[in-house]
Amino acid sequence: MPLQSSKQTHKLALLCLGLATLATLLATPPAFAQSSPHHDVVINNATVMTATHGTIKNGSIYIKDGKIAAVGETVNAPAGVTVIDAGGKYLTPGIIDCHSHIALDDDVNEATSPITPQMIMKDAFDYQDKAIYRALAGGVTTSLLLHGSANMIGGQAVVIKHKFGDSRDALLFPNAPRSIKFASGENPKRVYGGRDQLPSTRMGNFEVQRAALVEAQDYMHEWDGYDAKVKRGDKDVDPPKRDLKLDALDDVLRGKLMVQIHCYRSDEMLTEMAMAKEFGYNLRAFHHAVEAYKVADQLAANNVGIATWADWWGFKNEAWDAIPWNAVIAMRKGVRVAIKSDSEDYNRRLNQEAAKTIRYGGATEEEALRMITLNAAWIIGIDDRVGSIDVGKDADLVIWDGYPLSSVGVPEKVFIDGEIYFDRTQPGLGTTHYKEGE
Amino acid sequence: MPRTNMLSVILSEAAAARSAAAAESKDPYPHHKTQPRSLRSGHSCPLPLPLLLLLVLLLTLTLPTQAQDDARPIALKGGKLLTITHGTIDNGVIVLQAGKIVAVGPSASVNIPANAQIVDATGMTIYPGLIDSETQLGLTEISFETMTNDLLERSDEIMPHMHTADAFHAESVLIPVARLNGITNAVVAPDSEDTLPGQDSFIQLAGASATEMLLIRDNAMPLNFTGDQRRNKGGFEKQKFPATRMGLASQLRQTFIDAQEYKAKWAAYDRKKADAAQNQTSKDKKPEPSAPKRDLKLEALLPYLDGKKTVVLAAETASDLQTAVSLANEFHLKFVLNHISHSQPVLDYVASLKVPVIVGPIYEQPKDDERYDAVYSLPAQLYKRGVKIVFASYSAHNVRNLPDAAGFATAFGLPYDEALKAITLNAAEIWGVADQLGSLDVGKTANIVMANGDPLDVKTDVKQVYIQGKAIPMVSRQTQLRDQYSK
Numbered sequence: 001m002p003l004q005s006s007k008q009t010h011k012l013a014l015l016c017l018g019l020a021t022l023a024t025l026l027a028t029p030p031a032f033a034q035s036s037p038h039h040d041v042v043i044n045n046a047t048v049m050t051a052t053h054g055t056i057k058n059g060s061i062y063i064k065d066g067k068i069a070a071v072g073e074t075v076n077a078p079a080g081v082t083v084i085d086a087g088g089k090y091l092t093p094g095i096i097d098c099h100s101h102i103a104l105d106d107d108v109n110e111a112t113s114p115i116t117p118q119m120i121m122k123d124a125f126d127y128q129d130k131a132i133y134r135a136l137a138g139g140v141t142t143s144l145l146l147h148g149s150a151n152m153i154g155g156q157a158v159v160i161k162h163k164f165g166d167s168r169d170a171l172l173f174p175n176a177p178r179s180i181k182f183a184s185g186e187n188p189k190r191v192y193g194g195r196d197q198l199p200s201t202r203m204g205n206f207e208v209q210r211a212a213l214v215e216a217q218d219y220m221h222e223w224d225g226y227d228a229k230v231k232r233g234d235k236d237v238d239p240p241k242r243d244l245k246l247d248a249l250d251d252v253l254r255g256k257l258m259v260q261i262h263c264y265r266s267d268e269m270l271t272e273m274a275m276a277k278e279f280g281y282n283l284r285a286f287h288h289a290v291e292a293y294k295v296a297d298q299l300a301a302n303n304v305g306i307a308t309w310a311d312w313w314g315f316k317n318e319a320w321d322a323i324p325w326n327a328v329i330a331m332r333k334g335v336r337v338a339i340k341s342d343s344e345d346y347n348r349r350l351n352q353e354a355a356k357t358i359r360y361g362g363a364t365e366e367e368a369l370r371m372i373t374l375n376a377a378w379i380i381g382i383d384d385r386v387g388s389i390d391v392g393k394d395a396d397l398v399i400w401d402g403y404p405l406s407s408v409g410v411p412e413k414v415f416i417d418g419e420i421y422f423d424r425t426q427p428g429l430g431t432t433h434y435k436e437g438e
Numbered sequence: 439m440p441r442t443n444m445l446s447v448i449l450s451e452a453a454a455a456r457s458a459a460a461a462e463s464k465d466p467y468p469h470h471k472t473q474p475r476s477l478r479s480g481h482s483c484p485l486p487l488p489l490l491l492l493l494v495l496l497l498t499l500t501l502p503t504q505a506q507d508d509a510r511p512i513a514l515k516g517g518k519l520l521t522i523t524h525g526t527i528d529n530g531v532i533v534l535q536a537g538k539i540v541a542v543g544p545s546a547s548v549n550i551p552a553n554a555q556i557v558d559a560t561g562m563t564i565y566p567g568l569i570d571s572e573t574q575l576g577l578t579e580i581s582f583e584t585m586t587n588d589l590l591e592r593s594d595e596i597m598p599h600m601h602t603a604d605a606f607h608a609e610s611v612l613i614p615v616a617r618l619n620g621i622t623n624a625v626v627a628p629d630s631e632d633t634l635p636g637q638d639s640f641i642q643l644a645g646a647s648a649t650e651m652l653l654i655r656d657n658a659m660p661l662n663f664t665g666d667q668r669r670n671k672g673g674f675e676k677q678k679f680p681a682t683r684m685g686l687a688s689q690l691r692q693t694f695i696d697a698q699e700y701k702a703k704w705a706a707y708d709r710k711k712a713d714a715a716q717n718q719t720s721k722d723k724k725p726e727p728s729a730p731k732r733d734l735k736l737e738a739l740l741p742y743l744d745g746k747k748t749v750v751l752a753a754e755t756a757s758d759l760q761t762a763v764s765l766a767n768e769f770h771l772k773f774v775l776n777h778i779s780h781s782q783p784v785l786d787y788v789a790s791l792k793v794p795v796i797v798g799p800i801y802e803q804p805k806d807d808e809r810y811d812a813v814y815s816l817p818a819q820l821y822k823r824g825v826k827i828v829f830a831s832y833s834a835h836n837v838r839n840l841p842d843a844a845g846f847a848t849a850f851g852l853p854y855d856e857a858l859k860a861i862t863l864n865a866a867e868i869w870g871v872a873d874q875l876g877s878l879d880v881g882k883t884a885n886i887v888m889a890n891g892d893p894l895d896v897k898t899d900v901k902q903v904y905i906q907g908k909a910i911p912m913v914s915r916q917t918q919l920r921d922q923y924s925k
Contacts, residue, residue, distance in 0.1 A: 130806045133810065134803070134804070134810045137810035137811070138810075186582075293919075293920075293923050293924070294923050311836075311838075311839070312835075312836075313835055313916070314579070314580055314581065314611075314612065314834075314835040315580070315581040315582060315835065316580060316581065316582035316583070317580055317582065317583055320580060321919055323916040323919050323920050324916065325916075325920045325924065329920070329923065329924050344803065345801050345803070348801075348810070349801075349846070352842065352846070352896050355896045355897050356896050356897075358897045359896065359897045359898065359899050401849070402849060405897065406845075406895050406896065406897065407841075407842050407845025407846050407848075407849070407894055407895050407896050408845055408846070408848055408849040408895075409849070410849045410850075428809070429809050429810070430809065430810065436807065
């Protein structure tokens with residue numbers, strides 16, 4: 001190698017310096033990227049609303065390694081752990097919003113084709129979006145970020161924890177089950193009909209969906225045939241051409257992706273349930289589902305949940321029959337019901353939205369709380385890990401100023417994995433892991 | 439104010455009682471079975487529910503002024519009265535007669551007329567009907583269905599001659615939905631994407647027709663200066679005047695100058711005409727002057743130029759607010775402020791203006807560098823500076839949630855009594871109807887709400903609404919759907 005010019009040497013030195021700096025950074029990541037060691041904490045003197053086994057007055061909770069290690073009137077914890085006196089305040093599980101589109105900039109809808117299952121919302125996820133913080137300040141600890149409803153088959157969702165101020169990967173819910181968004185009704189009609197394209201009717205909607213699934217069945221059979229031949233030892237066989245769109249639908253058909261369907265009208269819910277049976281996929285929940293009260297028995301029989309609003313109605317034709325009693329009527333008939341936001345406004349006060357179900361239909365306190373915690377967790381498929389105050393679950397918790405199921409309940413402290421991420425009593429934004437300007 | 443013809447008999451008591459009893463018998467939730475005793479019917483309803491509801495509907499539409507024993511007083515007895523003007527009365531009595539409140543006080547001291555219908559209000563909270571200071575009620579049914587909307591003329595930014603009263607749809611399905619939660623009066627405003635989109639109306643949420651429900655036509659006029667009025671969408675090729683705030687302001691200024699000149703022209707004409715009339719017989723008889731051409735747009739602005747009516751001045755940021763206020767002052771407009779959601783740095787300036795503020799919506803997103811509660815706490819910040827505040831839903835479908843916003847503001851420092859005043863008496867004062875509405879006082883219109891708890895809490899269920907002393911059937915299209923499907 002010939003001698004390098006001084007300029008090149010300088011460049012090389014800079015590069016080395018860069019690498020050295022990078023190495024240092026990797027060895028000791030900056031504070032914002034650091035996942036701090038878990039502090040074991042006991043919260044005493046709290047009114048613990050567990051969401052599964054009632055309310056414990058003057059209760060305690062022991063958090064170890066980011067998990068709930070004990071909960072009860074008293075807990076056994078080793079000496080030396082940090083103790084927080086909740087001063088009698090309410091303590092609930094962190095709120096879970098199972099229908100959100102925050103932190104995706106304008107990248108909610110790839111509205112260029114009605115079938116886009118290969119879209120992966122994680123690719124657009126902006127972990128620095130302040131909407132994550134504002135929801136956190138409203139007590140939200142986990143959200144399901146979904147594709148929009150322009151397409152009959154949209155994209156694959158991402159599940160996040162609202163650990164605002166941490167690194168991107170720290171905000172991704174570890175090993176969350178995968179979900180995909182389907183949509184029906186007016187929105188695909190409006191988007192594609194407005195361009196004189198298919199679909200512009202509900203007939204077109206369902207045809208487009210069915211055709212995609214039929215194509216995916218062929219693709220799946222092709223791959224199954226190939227796999228069988230390889231397994232038999234056939235070495236000359238060529239693999240079928242991979243297609244990301246059909247790969248994703250293949251996962252739908254094999255039950256590896258849970259299907260979350262945007263659907264307003266009851267007739268469309270029936271059609272969607274029939275199609276799920278026909279193709280054998282896992283229809284987890286209807287979203288919006290404002291007419292669920294008309295077909296609640298059928299939803300319950302098929303174990304399909306709903307993620308709905310407390311009282312939104314009338315903004316479009318298919319929301320004209322929405323009534324605020326929807327959630328409780330469906331719940332009483334055995335449907336698993338979640339109240340969700342679908343909004344960066346309402347995700348800041350989902351507790352109030354849940355409280356409305358007490359007024360409209362007479363949900364109990366615990367039933368109302370479950371609609372924004374455990375039931376929402378079930379819809380996402382993470383109810384074994386979050387959504388209630390039970391031993392072994394993630395310590396995602398909220399201490400409230402005021403009664404949470406009211407107009408005046410406001411989060412004071414929000415814990416995720418046992419750490420405080422928001423504290424209303426702190427100055428500035430009240431964030432503990434995010435500092436303005438860093 | 440034009441208050442003739444305000445007899446608003448909705449339904450006879452008997453029909454109201456029947457419908458309440460029918461709704462109750464189909465309701466699976468014990469929660470709803472706390473209807474006041476007086477509304478319960480001893481025997482079961484002889485008609486199938488859908489038929490009965492149809493009948494109720496027909497009655498509503500066809501028998502607007504059905505004879506009713508107007509003279510018979512109604513006494514709500516044993517409830518907790520939130521009077522607004524003279525504190526809370528536990529175990530109180532309020533008597534309604536001929537559309538007015540005729541007595542209010544502790545049970546022990548109020549003489550209930552012998553012929554009164556007595557409603558047992560034990561365990562209930564009773565408060566004045568709530569007033570929403572900006573809605574689109576009667577201007578829309580289904581937001582996405584264009585033909586159901588009469589919200590805004592987009593052809594021009596200067597449309598003061600549009601009257602929401604002309605479009606107000608009295609039979610809107612949205613109105614019973616709102617009043618079932620205790621909203622009895624509201625301002626109806628056009629949408630805000632014009633600087634001068636037209637004139638507001640002040641309505642009552644019950645009545646046999648638009649005529650009865652429109653208590654005041656053209657009660658106020660919005661002047662919007664939030665930036666949303668710019669015609670700057672779709673890139674340079676699609677822009678048209680006014681595409682900037684400079685454009686908006688110059689257009690407004692020109693409009694008010696035109697109106698001033700128009701006024702002067704008419705004044706001159708009136709002078710000449712009077713002159714001519716005076717000198718009709720004299721030798722130096724003057725010719726009859728010819729009248730200026732009428733201009734509805736400029737004519738509509740005159741009461742505002744004269745300071746006879748209120749301009750609702752909408753701005754969000756501190757800079758827009760100050761531009762809008764200087765424009766208003768330039769033409770000596772009488773105004774109240776609207777929104778000011780992002781004007782936190784200039785709240786002392788706001789206070790110095792000594793005008794009321796329609797604050798919010800408090801759910802407006804803070805700016806990215808603002809704390810999460812920057813807008814939630816705005817009502818409290820204004821109150822601390824002595825500013826009179828009111829709340830608005832800024833909505834049509836969600837008018838019923840007006841009290842929730844007031845309740846939420848208390849979690850961020852607004853005293854409870856002030857929050858309640860902001861949706862009752864303060865609103866009545868701003869809209870010039872405090873002699874009629876906004877508190878439980880003798881002589882005021884009997885718009886009364888009876889609920890099972892705190893009016894500002896989301897969980898509170900309104901059990902009965904009275905408008906002009908009449909029990910409103912607690913039925914809406916939504917309760918009908920509920921009853922139909924929850925068998």
